[in-house]
Amino acid sequence: xxxxxxxxxxxxxxxxxxxxxxxxxxxxxxxxxxxxxxxxxxxxxxxxxxxxxxxxxxxxxxxxxxxxxxxxxxxxxxxxxxxxxxxxxxxxxxxxxxxxxxxxxxxxxxxxxxxxxxxxxxxxxxxxxxxxxxxxxxxxxxxxxxxxxxxxxxxxxxxxxxxxxxxxxxxxxxxxxxxxxxxxxxxxxxxxxxxxxxxxxxxxxxxxxxxxxx
Amino acid sequence: xxxxxxxxxxxxxxxxxxxxxxxxxxxxxxxxxxxxxxxxxxxxxxxxxxxxxxxxxxxxxxxxxxxxxxxxxxxxxxxxxxxxxxxxxxxxxxxxxxxxxxxxxxxxxxxxxxxxxxxxxxxxxxxxxxxxxxxxxxxxxxxxxxxxxxxxxxxxxxxxxxxxxxxxxxxxxxxxxxxxxxxxxxxxxxxxxxxxxxxxxxxxxxxxxxxxxxxxxxxxxxxxxxxxxxxxxxxxxxxxxxxxxxxxxxxxxxxxxxxxxxxxxxxxxxxxxxxxxxxxxxxxxxxxxxxxxxxxxxxxxxxxxxxxxxxxxxxxxxxxxxxxxxxxxxxxxxxxxxxxxxxxxxxxxxxxxxxxxxxxxxxxxxxxxxxxxxxxxxxxxxxxxxxxxxxxxxxxxxxxxxxxxxxxxxxxxxxxxxxxxxxxxxxxxxxxxxxxxxxxxxxxxxxxxxxxxxxxxxxxxxxxxxxxxxxxxxxxxxxxxxxxxxxxxxxxxxxxxxxxxxxxxxxxxxxxxxxxxxxxxxxxxxxxxxxxxxxxxxxxxxxxxxxxxxxxxxxxxxxxxxxxxxxxxxxxxxxxxxxxxxxxxxxxxxxxxxxxxxxxxxxxxxxxxxxxxxxxxxxx
Numbered sequence: 001x002x003x004x005x006x007x008x009x010x011x012x013x014x015x016x017x018x019x020x021x022x023x024x025x026x027x028x029x030x031x032x033x034x035x036x037x038x039x040x041x042x043x044x045x046x047x048x049x050x051x052x053x054x055x056x057x058x059x060x061x062x063x064x065x066x067x068x069x070x071x072x073x074x075x076x077x078x079x080x081x082x083x084x085x086x087x088x089x090x091x092x093x094x095x096x097x098x099x100x101x102x103x104x105x106x107x108x109x110x111x112x113x114x115x116x117x118x119x120x121x122x123x124x125x126x127x128x129x130x131x132x133x134x135x136x137x138x139x140x141x142x143x144x145x146x147x148x149x150x151x152x153x154x155x156x157x158x159x160x161x162x163x164x165x166x167x168x169x170x171x172x173x174x175x176x177x178x179x180x181x182x183x184x185x186x187x188x189x190x191x192x193x194x195x196x197x198x199x200x201x202x203x204x205x206x207x208x209x210x211x212x213x214x
Numbered sequence: 215x216x217x218x219x220x221x222x223x224x225x226x227x228x229x230x231x232x233x234x235x236x237x238x239x240x241x242x243x244x245x246x247x248x249x250x251x252x253x254x255x256x257x258x259x260x261x262x263x264x265x266x267x268x269x270x271x272x273x274x275x276x277x278x279x280x281x282x283x284x285x286x287x288x289x290x291x292x293x294x295x296x297x298x299x300x301x302x303x304x305x306x307x308x309x310x311x312x313x314x315x316x317x318x319x320x321x322x323x324x325x326x327x328x329x330x331x332x333x334x335x336x337x338x339x340x341x342x343x344x345x346x347x348x349x350x351x352x353x354x355x356x357x358x359x360x361x362x363x364x365x366x367x368x369x370x371x372x373x374x375x376x377x378x379x380x381x382x383x384x385x386x387x388x389x390x391x392x393x394x395x396x397x398x399x400x401x402x403x404x405x406x407x408x409x410x411x412x413x414x415x416x417x418x419x420x421x422x423x424x425x426x427x428x429x430x431x432x433x434x435x436x437x438x439x440x441x442x443x444x445x446x447x448x449x450x451x452x453x454x455x456x457x458x459x460x461x462x463x464x465x466x467x468x469x470x471x472x473x474x475x476x477x478x479x480x481x482x483x484x485x486x487x488x489x490x491x492x493x494x495x496x497x498x499x500x501x502x503x504x505x506x507x508x509x510x511x512x513x514x515x516x517x518x519x520x521x522x523x524x525x526x527x528x529x530x531x532x533x534x535x536x537x538x539x540x541x542x543x544x545x546x547x548x549x550x551x552x553x554x555x556x557x558x559x560x561x562x563x564x565x566x567x568x569x570x571x572x573x574x575x576x577x578x579x580x581x582x583x584x585x586x587x588x589x590x591x592x593x594x595x596x597x598x599x600x601x602x603x604x605x606x607x608x609x610x611x612x613x614x615x616x617x618x619x620x621x622x623x624x625x626x627x628x629x630x631x632x633x634x635x636x637x638x639x640x641x642x643x644x645x646x647x648x649x650x651x652x653x654x655x656x657x658x659x660x661x662x663x664x665x666x667x668x669x670x671x672x673x674x675x676x677x678x679x680x681x682x683x684x685x686x687x688x689x690x691x692x693x694x695x696x697x698x699x700x701x702x703x704x705x706x707x708x709x710x711x712x713x714x715x716x717x718x719x720x721x722x723x724x725x726x727x728x729x730x731x732x733x734x735x736x737x738x739x740x741x742x743x744x745x746x747x748x749x750x751x752x753x754x755x756x757x758x759x760x761x762x763x764x765x766x767x768x769x770x771x772x773x774x775x776x777x778x779x780x781x782x783x784x785x786x787x788x789x790x791x792x793x794x795x796x797x798x799x800x801x802x803x804x805x806x807x808x809x810x811x812x813x814x815x816x817x818x819x820x821x822x823x824x825x826x827x828x829x830x831x832x833x834x
Contacts, residue, residue: 033519
């Protein structure tokens, strides 16, 4: 048993292009090993096969990049936050960049439990005609329902879209979408792309914000 | 050519399964500036990243080459079917994980050949790289293609495609090859000059410099060098000391097999099991000192963050300091989250003690033993003696010390195998289960794993017949029914899938065209259970007019010249023959640490031994 009160640390980090094809479980393992290499006094889970206690807010789909991921992990005793940030950053691949770090009260709910929504920025190259994109997207959004088949089950994407905005620049069309990110309603921006005839492989989807319930 | 267009690559990666296989970027990867190095080596393992990245030989070469400032090494693996299709469709050539440069831009392509069922993947790799398959069609503008690994002790089936083979330990010879290449490049000479220079390096075999002639019955008459200065026989290289352990093992971003730290504690084995290829070709024994093992563990954990470690050797129990090692490993790591596995333990209670010394560092899961045969008669034939009394005592100790799962490895298809040998496997397994149930109750599980014996070159069984798949299947059926009734889990390979290994492992040069044909017909990933399609191979044999049975269903004459006789593993053919004849008479040969049987290896390393006095060699 661990008699001492654990020290809960939260980092916000960016997942850059070089790691966009590394999935959620692999990222979790990557953090376990990176944390292990730091030599920090890591807290382990209880039970038969203890694991490093860490908690990622939300699975980022394969292929996405992000500037807003959040991870909690626990230490057995307090350590200077700047020191943690420095040693963890040194131990991580360069395509994970720690943005900031803070101490979190142990009583605060888990990241997954308090996550409500995600904001995504989808950058579509100008090889896709811009007027057509706007027309297509406006047509889609005005529909009552947007049924999509996810793992053989039909789900309605429409209520998962909380807000949106299209910006047209000479370099690209940029679609910003806020979608719900709860266990029951997890919006996937790439699923919308098929309705406006955009191949998700042609675009860059970046998660730019995670919105938590306070 | 230049680096593969990232946009194009990313687009296809978005649609393939497990794209993490193709992106590199792992912790401890070495990416050197391309122009800072005069010689660039691509190291290929011709199977999926998920398998190949775990290969220790590849990791050693990667590190020692990259430790030199003027050379760089990058990695390449076989793309899975979906990735291959996408690459071919978009005309993306095979590229290296580090720089994303096409393989054809490298100076040397070094291919690992650990087993025979990987051969069609080699052809696919060369083709995806945009290189002619045949060594004879690649001029000096193409990378030099070399191969190394355990399968190269009979390189003949692959001689059409590979410029030069490394026989034996690659750690030292790789630099001699690179230096020879560098000198040749400066001189601006033709490819033949390079090949002739390479052939002068000890342990390097250049197949195009040899003529093979045959008798009418298809057996080999002779293999002769075509040029002066080319050796009649190529002797394997022996690294006098084990290379330093890997300092910075790559930590894959996706899950692979054997995803853990690997520390080689010993190379070679003195046991002399007659079926064992590794036991002969890796002679003599060289072991790592306990202090060095501890250093390797400590730096390995710090450099990787892994919580799992494996101490590798062919026979851990035979390390002369193994008990001290177990104790020291525990003392060093107690309090650390680390699971340490010690595979290949002998069947004796001492092995259980060794595991117990590791205390809470020992891995969860079962205990594994490898009796290989279940009757004294068969144990004498294969020279792996084991007293049933000791077997059952060991099993008792295993169960008494807390293990509930026991896995046992056996072989079938061994020379002169009889029904009684199979029945004995069944009876032994049943008895073991009974012991377990008596001691620990119904939670005990026994798992029997059956391997099909394939006669291998350079072993005493190189003269033996390889049993045909039909009768192997009958034997499997018999064991399956019996084990099912006894509630013992049985696993085995499809008998068909071992066919290929049987044809190729004792094959000759004439199989090159068969391999090529099979690949043209669609054969690849033959090592995968679902990958091997025997129809491609039968069609290829037929079209090439080669009889597959010639390689398997034939007992070789005692004086036959084998296709691999001009490759020496340091062991005399006479010694192997004598051992084969002893096997026919049911005679065993003890562990050779106690007395020398003059297998030949002593002479072979006599030159390097005096300068490496503090190394334990295993030979008296």
